[in-house]
Amino acid sequence: MTREENVRFCDLVKSLRPLTGKGLSAGEQVAEVVSMLTKVPENRIGTAVDPAQASQETLRKMSSSDGSFTKKLANAIYECMDLGQFISQIDGAEPMTKQRIVDNLTEYGIKVNLNELGERCAKIALTVISRKAGQKMSPESVAARIAYARGIANNKDALLMQCAGLCTECGSSLITDKHGDGIPVYEILPIDSDVSSYGFDDFVVMCPTCAAKYKHHPRKSDIDRVRSEKKAVSKQRDFEGLLTPLNLEKELVQLLDDIRELGFEDTSHQQIQMRNPVPIRDKVSEDGELCREITDSVSSYYPFIAARMKMLEETHRLSFNELLSQMHAKYLKYEGQGLSQAEIFDQLSDWIADRTHSRSRTASILVSYFVQICEVFRAPAQ
Structure with missing residues (x-):
């Protein structure tokens, strides 16, 4: 043994x-x-x-x-x-x-x-x-399974950044609102399982439907097609400036790791109410440019941020509910001061950037995440 x-x-x-x-x-x-x-x-x-x-x-x-x-x-x-x-x-x-x-x-x-x-x-x-x-x-199959797992661990963040919240195969959204929580639902698959080691180019992100069709004994033609699709997505993201694994991704990881530095205030008197997500355009109606910026950030980084926060909470390095409470309290404070939506967004971004020593652009992506889950900005009453 x-x-x-x-x-x-x-x-x-x-x-x-x-x-x-x-x-x-x-x-x-x-x-x-x-x-x-x-x-x-x-x-x-x-x-x-x-x-x-x-x-x-x-x-x-x-x-x-x-x-x-x-x-x-x-x-x-x-x-x-x-x-x-x-x-x-x-x-x-x-x-x-x-x-x-x-x-x-x-x-x-x-x-x-x-x-x-x-x-x-x-x-x-x-x-x-x-x-x-x-x-x-067998010892060989155990080693192969561990090599695959290490590949996932090393590349998950970058893969979620690259897919920009969309299935590589069919282009559908990887965010489901089935339970009103805007939950990312996806699978990370090996393009070809018959390899000895796994790097970034050996994985693809798909929705559960496409993943179920692909992962059981794909033919060589399927493997070649998916590799081509991944390369096309990679080129598009590089062109759009959305995939920067050595820059913005690392900044987001660092920001989320440092989020405890926000200097939490006592908000125990507040009740946290998870709100059903509504379209961003219904919440950000004052400023078309701001609406586009938030929409772009959410479509590109939502699955990445959600997955990273889940990992931090599971390793007891982040209280998601406490962070929700803090963000919502700050939003209400700025709203109560009569600031415009653009001013509130900038104030929140600067607050996070200052406390975590990150760039305002990076912090604004996190604020966009909270806009998506309705802790920042609200749809007008019907």
Whole structure:
């Protein structure tokens, strides 16, 4: 047996405590690790094959022994594993947190370099869960799965920037308003799964419908066509100046990482009400140029920002509700001063830029995101 095969799932959960948080109960820590490892399709949420449906008693027992880790639950996790997401969350942890995880793994006989922590934890998880699920995986297939996950972790942000919120295949929006939340719905797929390593040019972003048609044994003609479509999108984005992986993308990542520096005020007296998104043109009616700027920012960066915020909240580096409350409070303050929509937008952008030491242009993209989800500007009463 390899060292990874000797490690139990409960050992991995304990090793990850510096990341999941010591304030959680034993069962909650198991649930947190399962959440980090999975991305449950919408049609499985709340069903018997949703890993989140495991009872608290089962999760509590799993924190100390793998005896309660059933084959059924292992298969539910295995079927919706997102190891790229898992690696990204570990990559995003503070250096001190990662070092403590390394130290914890050492206690179980796993010696890990800090720069390979994400992959090694993913390998442990995949090895344990596939074995529990009765899924036979050769060392080569495990290595291929981890290489694919690392490729996703390294390139997800840039891929979401490149697609600009649209499916590469059919051009439809990757943002759904089904539940009134403006949720990004997409899949990142390998263009050709028969490669040994995955870089930016080896992935494509599609809507769930196109992804379902493409991902099961695409023909060579399909692979060639999708590569051509990706190249065309790449050229278009470069021409429009929307894809700047070495500049604006990094600035957005840094801004979102620094968003805690806004200097939160006490807004506990406010009630957060998630508002159903309405078209931007219905909310930004005073200034056509501002409406176009916000629309362009939302169409280009919404999925990227939403995915990044989700990752930050899952790694306990951001409270989304607290940020919502702060943005809405600032908006109401400026609106109460009688400022125009353009003035409010600029004030909010400057406020974020000043507190996070970022450019106003970068901050304005985040403000546009909050316009989209209706925390900034409101549609006129009907």
